[in-house]
Amino acid sequence: xxxxxxxxxxxxxxxxxxxxxxxxxxxxxxxxxxxxxxxxxxxxxxxxxxxxxxxxxxxxxxxxxxxxxxxxxxxxxxxxxxxxxxxxxxxxxxxxxxxxxxxxxxxxx
Amino acid sequence: xxxxxxxxxxxxxxxxxxxxxxxxxxxxxxxxxxxxxxxxxxxxxxxxxxxxxxxxxxxxxxxxxxxxxxxxxxxxxxxxxxxxxxxxxxxxxxxxxxxxxxxxxxxxxxxxxxx
Numbered sequence: 001x002x003x004x005x006x007x008x009x010x011x012x013x014x015x016x017x018x019x020x021x022x023x024x025x026x027x028x029x030x031x032x033x034x035x036x037x038x039x040x041x042x043x044x045x046x047x048x049x050x051x052x053x054x055x056x057x058x059x060x061x062x063x064x065x066x067x068x069x070x071x072x073x074x075x076x077x078x079x080x081x082x083x084x085x086x087x088x089x090x091x092x093x094x095x096x097x098x099x100x101x102x103x104x105x106x107x108x109x
Numbered sequence: 110x111x112x113x114x115x116x117x118x119x120x121x122x123x124x125x126x127x128x129x130x131x132x133x134x135x136x137x138x139x140x141x142x143x144x145x146x147x148x149x150x151x152x153x154x155x156x157x158x159x160x161x162x163x164x165x166x167x168x169x170x171x172x173x174x175x176x177x178x179x180x181x182x183x184x185x186x187x188x189x190x191x192x193x194x195x196x197x198x199x200x201x202x203x204x205x206x207x208x209x210x211x212x213x214x215x216x217x218x219x220x221x222x223x224x
Contacts, residue, residue, distance in 0.1 A: 096165040099152040
């Protein structure tokens with residue numbers, strides 16, 4: 001059974017700092033996703049990672065995938081307040097997508 | 110920019126009643142999904158749908174749930190006899206492909222409140 005675990009679940013950080021959110025999954029997955037959710041809003045797709053060693057960057061966010069370790073990371077560089085949100089990773093196998101519990105990120109000015 | 114739309118934005122119903130949640134996926138997409146999110150909790154996969162049939166479903170998607178694509182544009186989720194624990198945000202998503210780079214686009218959600 002595919003399980004996805006994220007850590008940390010809550011993260012409060014200062015603007016300008018760097019931090020990493022970790023996402024572990026339990027069995028082989030076809031894809032790894034990262035989403036952003038603002039309070040009361042829908043999910044915004046950030047990254048889709050397919051293969052081992054995949055690295056994608058968009059602005060201050062960079063996601064990577066290590067399929068051997070079954071680990072994906074979302075790295076935040078020089079955080080700004082606008083990045084405050086909940087970030088979910090999700091993994092899928094055979095078109096069944098399992099989400100992690102989410103990381104609630106709060107960036108302090 | 111094309112987007113997934115959902116109606117209604119908020120549905121209030123009595124326990125035991127049937128509800129239908131509607132979604133209009135992005136027009137050239139072929140793969141459709143329903144998820145739910147209980148307030149403050151994680152997003153849970155319900156069902157995926159392709160070529161007019163369910164391709165995968167979760168344990169949550171029991172006999173009280175059904176999905177349909179009644180015409181070329183709508184994708185619906187029906188809950189036959191709602192329970193209190195069905196109260197949640199329901200998100201529809203669509204993607205252009207199921208294999209490879211499967212980026213899913215989510216709708217704004219329908220908040221279902223069962224009284």
